[in-house]
Amino acid sequence: MLSQNLKEQKEVLKLNEDWHFSLDPEDNMKWHQHTTEFPDNVINGTSSWEEQGYGMRSSHQPIGTWKKDREYEGVGWYMKEVNIPVAFDNHKMSLILRGVRWLTELWIDGKFVGKGESLVSSHPFNITSFVQAGKKHRFVIRVDNRMNYSLHESHIHSYHTATNWGGITGGIEIKAELPYSMKDVKVQSDTVQKSVTFDVMVDREGCKDLRNWSLVAKVNDSNGGLVATEYANLKVNDTEKNIVREQSITLQLGDNANLWSPQNPYLYEVELILMYKEEVYDRKYIKFGLRTIQTKGQHIMLNGKATFLAGYVDCCIFPQTGYPVWDVSHCRKQFKIVKSYGFNHVRLHGWNPPEPFWEAADQEGMLVQTELPHWSRQYIYRNQDANQETHAFLKRELKRMIENLHTHPSFVMLSMGNELIGAEGHPQLNELVKYARELDDTRLYTDNTGFGEIPAHDREGDYFTPTLNWHPPYNSEHSALPDTSLDYGEVTRLENKPLIAHEHGQFTMYVRPEEVKKYEGIIKPHWLESINETLSAKKMEGRVDAFIEATGAHLVRSLKETMEKARRTKGLSGIQLLDIRDFPGQGHATVGILDVFWDAKNIIDPVAFRQFNEQTVLLMRTNKRTYFNGEILSADLEVSHFGEEATSAVLSWKLEEENQPVEEGKEHITIVPGDGLLELLKVRVRIPNGVGRKLKLSASIIINEVISTNEWDFWTFPRHKLPENQERIWTNIDSLSTVLYGARNEETIGIDHLSFKEDKEVDLVITDQLSRDVLQYLVDGGSVWLMAQEGRQHDEIHTKYLPIFWNYVWFPEQNGTTMGMIIHPHPALSNIPHDGFSDWHWYHLVNNTIALGMDLIPQVKPIVEVIDNFNRAKHLAYAYEVKVGRGKLFVSSFNLANRQTMKRPEAHHLFFQLIDYMKSNQFQPETSLTIGELLGIFKVRSLLHR
Template sequence: MRNKILQSTIATLAFMTSIHASAQTQEVDLSGTWGFQTDFMDFRRGSLDVRYMHRLQETITLPGITDDYQIGYKSPYRHLDRLTRKYEYMGPAWYQREMTIPAEWNGKRIFMYFERTHWLSSIYVDTKEVSKIDYISVPHNHELTDFVKPGTKHLITICIDNRYQYDTHKWNHAHTEFSQINWNGILGEMKLVAVDPVYVEDMQLYPDVVRKTVKIKMKIKNHTQKEITGKAIFSISGEQYKLSKELPVSGSDEVIDFEGEIQLGKDAKLWDEFHPNLYTAVCSLQTNDDKACYQHEKSTTFGMREVTQGKNHILINNTPIHLRGTVGNAVFPKTGYAPVDDASWERIFTILKNHGMNHVRFHSWCPTKAAFRMADKLGVYLEVEMPMWGKDGENNNESRFNFFRRELKGILKEYGNHPSFILYCNGNEISGDFDFVEELTRTGRESDNRRLFSGSTARKRVQSDQFYVTHQTPKGGATVYDGKPFTDWDIKKGTDIDVPVISHETGQRCAYPNFKEIALYKDCPVEARNFEIFQESLAQNGMLDLADDFSKASGAQTVFEYKDVIEAQLRTSTSAGFQLLSINDLPEQGYSPVGILDPFWNSKGLITPEDFKKFCAPTVALLRFKKRVYYHDETFTGNAEVYNYSTASLKNATVKWQITDAEGKVLKSGNLKGSGIGNHGVFPVGTFSYALPKNDKAQKLTVKLTINKNIENNWDIWVYPRHKEWMISTDEVLYTKIYDEKAKNHLKAGKKVVLIPQPNKVKGRRSAFHNHFWNPIMFKWAPMTLGCLIHAGHPVFKEFITEKHLDWQWWDILTNAKVIKMVDTPNEFRPFIQTIDSYDSNHKLGIGFEAKVNSGKLLVLAMDTQKNMENRPASQQLLQSIDSYVKSEHFDPKVEINESFIESFMIK
């Protein structure tokens, strides 16, 4: 083991009183060195009697996980479909300390508290198992009162078993190897706690934002077996706010249900994403019976906010909101587990808000306390789920069902006071017994009215649903996976149902991996060994030098796809919001580089937060138009809208449009109506038109909308001259659709041939404009490609404006093309329109290429040149650029290929 493991020693704990000693609550910090031993075969449990009073043979430092100390099976494998855990451990592991329970704790209730562990924790006092808890989502709080004696030394042994305790789906993000690892250990706070026998076991606060009151519901444990009386003194504090109120308490039951209400006054501030005003409520419980006095203090943070269901939107404090969010998939490669510290979550949520977002859905898992604290602080709306996925609803497995029942209640109890926790869903894409799903949802609604509840994402509805996260409703599509070559569309029909609809896992367009990220995993419990496989495959196919270009070109396409996907969501006035599959890459179930951030939440250099906020923010300028590609004698018409879910309407706003050329010169500009731009919706602000400039050259123009100078958005359009003729042969250049004897003879004569076969006459893959969905390992459907690398510096594109990546002017070309497999060509042979293959195969693919064949010069473009060409200006312009090129002295291919390669992909 590493030198982090200290020499074996069993320490007797030093007693430390907590800050709140006056409240008679005392704590001992349990972090530090513990005895440790693995138990792969699970022999120790069940035979822990006097023979096993010996001390464990290793040591470990807690909080921590076994991976930190290279404990377990050293994996030699390179998993293709996920990151590879360096040291795998699944089974019971034992942690041990000898400790003296302070004599001052006599008469108190004694607990051992672990903030988060994985999955089952069992406590043994000396030789006896005294408590076990199997929560996944909430802390484990073991009561040891009846099993330890104050003033006595005990051997405390903890068994943590991270095996699956129930027959649950192996993909849920709470304990899968596919995102956060299935770690073994204890994280966060770990402590012994002693409280008086009368204490507040649970305190839940229910704000009323209209009356400016907060109702307090408490469960008070009374272990005296006597009548107790006393008072609960509530202190509520916030920024420049303090209030105290005393309420009487009495009862003789073992559990006393207490309810009280406190008027906060007109100065109480509400909580939302823009004004995350927080309050701390402290209850000082002071009680007595006929013999003794008892004290206990309980505190919680809360916000004055109310969540209700509107027709299409979720309402916060009776105001419609629109959720701009991402799915949190428990991706934490740096540690292997979800952070338990505030700083890590503050960083994540700050990055999220810097990109204009206000929401996270925690997909099939519940985050740690720190996530709720920081979401409260920063104003981020959370949807929380249990570790429930797919078939977890099937087979009427009562032990598994009971686990989910306990988990639901635990989540609502532990995190219920957090104002950021606005939505609860049982889990992801559940199948099976929907009576059980309804039971869970109804139970949530009946027990907690502070948030909205839903049965499952993207599957069958249940009666108690108050919102619905889905890709499809009975009325139509309810999410957006890719953009279109025009913007005059939305998903209003599919999202206008009886509950607010949030678009499920929006986007999901896969980019090519960035192999430079391999180095980021150096000090992590996981490694990107799958990247090594992909990289080796690319090298074997002779294209390793293109790795960075592939990553940047496909990543650039991801960015403008996200722009279109998000704008379509914003244009949809009936949408309650959207959740991107992931704003950061998702290294699971095949590895999905779908984000603009890497798995560590670092920028991939594709877009700045400032530019992302141009189309994802509380206020966004939107533009509807019919197409992106025009002839130069046409007119561009745009219908401008403003998406506004900011804090206020935009009265007398200045709304300006302008069209600029590639050099930034303003060709035309104008103003639109700025009055009447309301709030909490999408508002039309006018239409404008522009007669496009006639030019015999291709042009790329930019249309920009500006609101009050500080809010802007822009869209590129392409303008082409009309061409009456294309593919005109000369004595020197032969245009042909077939590779026949005439073409062969032309090449043998040292002349030029341009072969543009119809796609149905070409063996190869279907051409697609969009990158593959999610990832090509998980979904094997055709065409398995990730966009194109355009060799934009090639002179063939002199008259066709393009970047190295696809953009919307390529839509028509790619939609009417065929992808040729070029595996058997020389390494130095590169198509100028190079299709990027999936990273698990890395074949050389292309749509357009040039080569020396026999004594002649050949250019091939596998594109349809017959169908509706009069309405395909971009395709015409590409042909024009090719024509100018092949008829010039610049057409001089350097790489020679065999004629048999041409014949191999042509269908006779």
């Protein structure tokens, strides 16, 4: 046996500082040869090559992502003379490289030790037979950060996220362990029996006496108090010689044991002791949580109870370093922030983070889905195998991930990668899922995140993550609507396993140039340079704050509805929002309520966000948000509830106008967790007469205190009579004949070949295209309302109501590429309820219409301004007015020439309000345009046709 002074010893020699270093751009150096003299350059093992001044300056000018001060992809060499401590004698020794990207080789005294490869774990090397305690040895490490397998993109090795960094960033150390010791430990919880089992790999290689070995487990609570102790003799077989085998030991933690969950991330600590007779030979301390994760039908069951995964996507974004940080406090801070917004779940997009992330997730109570590090095209075609080397590498990575994460309660789910398949699955991904279950059947697995249609058929997975807004029969343009009776039930009804909404949201807001001040490391937000140049050239810098405020409000309103639409869906188990933060690459996607530094943009506070992002969310179904006065407002209240049963809850609701109640009610309810979606109450209220105005419906569930509250806006409008002297209105738009009874609906205005004729019988012309006769009428002093239609302007942009998806540079062909609107104070809209920003009563007025280009007339102030995406930054509007000659021109592109739209209360009201305005003395445009300027904007016809 070993001498007494070696018992329990575990030694670590930190080697982070003062390595000699050399880049090898041509990949032809032989620095591992023992006699080679190494360069004097110095580097450490806790930050990247680029951070330490290595790499080349780049002339690349990225228009859609950030940029590092230096760039380098290739080989780098580390060398250090290391004194092996005498205390390491009779130990097994490993050199461990942490935070490496991503292939390594090691030589000691010129002898090749081995290779390391991983993007998901540390690189360990067994150096026991290569070094001698008390001696000095020359260590040479070769690191290669190039793409060595065909993984395509993944956020751990993409320039747009983790920046293709190079080096060793998490530290270098030699770890010495006794030859008889405990290796890997698995934790298996039983939340019904309140017990925990530890499966311990015990290494007694070379030990002559295999008997009389035992394992002791002591579990302490979070305060250090002893909870349970158990003792087990190690199993032995007389024929065994090289002994590395598993030993299980189970402890009962008592009926009052604390279960680990996001609401109560309670951690116990186990002390595992390896003993020979009465002597201690090894000791491990492991924190763990008593937690189970399973599925039951369409539900994800946490500790036996259905839970909703309120999740976001973490895209491996580290703006100060460009690579994952090794800092528990940093990770705990980010989890505290996201939990304040109601999130309990995070999906890691194509990467697996360092150990500090998992420690923080355990401590703060996050449910984590990790992923193999690829976004490859290897598995698109069902009948075509992936590249053999790539598939083998991913299988090795899968094993490393699971073995490293066994003890973490926050590790609950694992996906084989991002968006890997077509509509069908792939047999090799099915194989990986089955292999993962063999390694650890206490977690949930899926074949890929995001792609593949439902039903899954023979795809292997405990759950699936369809992209709801692109999965038939849905499309992204309908991801948020004023009609809140809709949900995603046509997808969830197709599958009896849990479904999670993939990369939900992705609405964007205006860029915030002031964020550049926060970048203090080697990365700079280069996308801002081209944007700032554009804003400066168009003299729009002074408008940025207003654009931020308006688009931020629009993003939040859109996001609230699409998240509530998901929560209204029976059979949906979670949402993975893309993203709570902005995304720095792929054109720069400003999708977050936080910036990349985890700082709030102040577009919504955590309390308001939790209204639609908690385990209990009040919901409202209605097929319309706008009403005529005197109609009955109809709204059905529901609750998405994944909390405890409540038998004495109270539901209160109130409909109010400017903080004054219109009607209110209260009802006792029972909330049973059931399938997570419960019908509560049908609200029916007759709307009083009045002017156009906004109403607010709010509701709360009270169980001793308010546990959930939410609110929704409605708008109500008066019915209008025909305007006075409607026969003095001339129009060529046939669809208006059903609205303007008695108006002159004719092909010509009565001007013959541009000859002068002052028509005393026409006060207002309403037309959908400029003609030479209308132009003559206007110049001679007439009033004209031009209802601009698509294709009839030289400069126009097709729009949709919702903000642009992701960004314009990455998806330029998408339908609708603007970011919302600003409704400026103006007498034309004095009786239109609005707060200056996009809201749901504008949806049918502007969705799938055009924005009017105003780049040629920047002197004209819009009445309803359209905010273009920040890449293109055009001057746009839905409405403006100008003088032309002696006449007055009002231009709009609202959907008011559409018969169906004109039956809606908001369109009816806006139409007659604008007619009243244009027939009043208030219609006095401030800015004049020449005929030439007008002809540069609008296409002119010789004659108008109905």
